[in-house]
Amino acid sequence: MSKNVGLPLVCMGMEGGSHFEHSSPMSSWAARSQDSSKSNMSFVVNTSAPCPPKYTNIISNTNLFSLAEQKLLTEIPLEYKNVTTNSAPLDSVFIGLERPKPSPSYPWLTSDSEILHFRYTNSDAQLKVLFFNEAAKQDGIVVIYRTKSGDGYDAAFTPPNGISRFRQFKRGRLDGLWADFEGDHCAAWLHFVNGNAVGKWLVWNKMGSLYMEADFKESYDLIGPVNVAP
Numbered sequence: 001m002s003k004n005v006g007l008p009l010v011c012m013g014m015e016g017g018s019h020f021e022h023s024s025p026m027s028s029w030a031a032r033s034q035d036s037s038k039s040n041m042s043f044v045v046n047t048s049a050p051c052p053p054k055y056t057n058i059i060s061n062t063n064l065f066s067l068a069e070q071k072l073l074t075e076i077p078l079e080y081k082n083v084t085t086n087s088a089p090l091d092s093v094f095i096g097l098e099r100p101k102p103s104p105s106y107p108w109l110t111s112d113s114e115i116l117h118f119r120y121t122n123s124d125a126q127l128k129v130l131f132f133n134e135a136a137k138q139d140g141i142v143v144i145y146r147t148k149s150g151d152g153y154d155a156a157f158t159p160p161n162g163i164s165r166f167r168q169f170k171r172g173r174l175d176g177l178w179a180d181f182e183g184d185h186c187a188a189w190l191h192f193v194n195g196n197a198v199g200k201w202l203v204w205n206k207m208g209s210l211y212m213e214a215d216f217k218e219s220y221d222l223i224g225p226v227n228v229a230p
Helices: 025-031 036-040 067-080
Strands: 041-045 092-098 114-120 126-133 139-146 152-157 163-170 173-182 185-193 196-204 210-220
Touching (some): 067 139, 067 152
Antiparallel strands (some): 139 152, 163 173, 173 185
């Protein structure tokens, strides 16, 4: 077992609504690895064995992603890639544009960033679509979908590629699927219930081998304190 694995996974979903997170579950775990509650999970990194077929890290693997999750992960980039002030997602209307103030805490939000606000006409849901330049100088799109009760998701993708990050929420807290992707393959996968991590936590390397496998014996506050984006 390694306590400081240092995997650069960026988490964008957080408790409380349309937010972004400074640190990832991996870095949170490394920073809090001396917590006595770590005995409530098994934790193995740098696994040398080949990835078991049941953990093959592709969206079509129903051991990892339900059919509903597969549909959502596939459709999100297609639904939002062409969104503009004059081209709203289906069943929604444009209600405003915001230019966030630059902040050293969130360098991906610059004076060139745009946040488009939409309201759905067939439900109480609202949508934020963020356009920004990532560190790699690629245009990135983030969508933040929430109902009034706080249910929804955060997702990120870079056209014309597929989804790169996905976080589900219920009642304003992480609840459901949490996944990162690199190209067509999943890079990190776990689930949350009421803000706490539960069950398996899987991380793969770029070759598709299972880099880390953790198993939470009970729900665990993996994320910890979070920062709220402007």
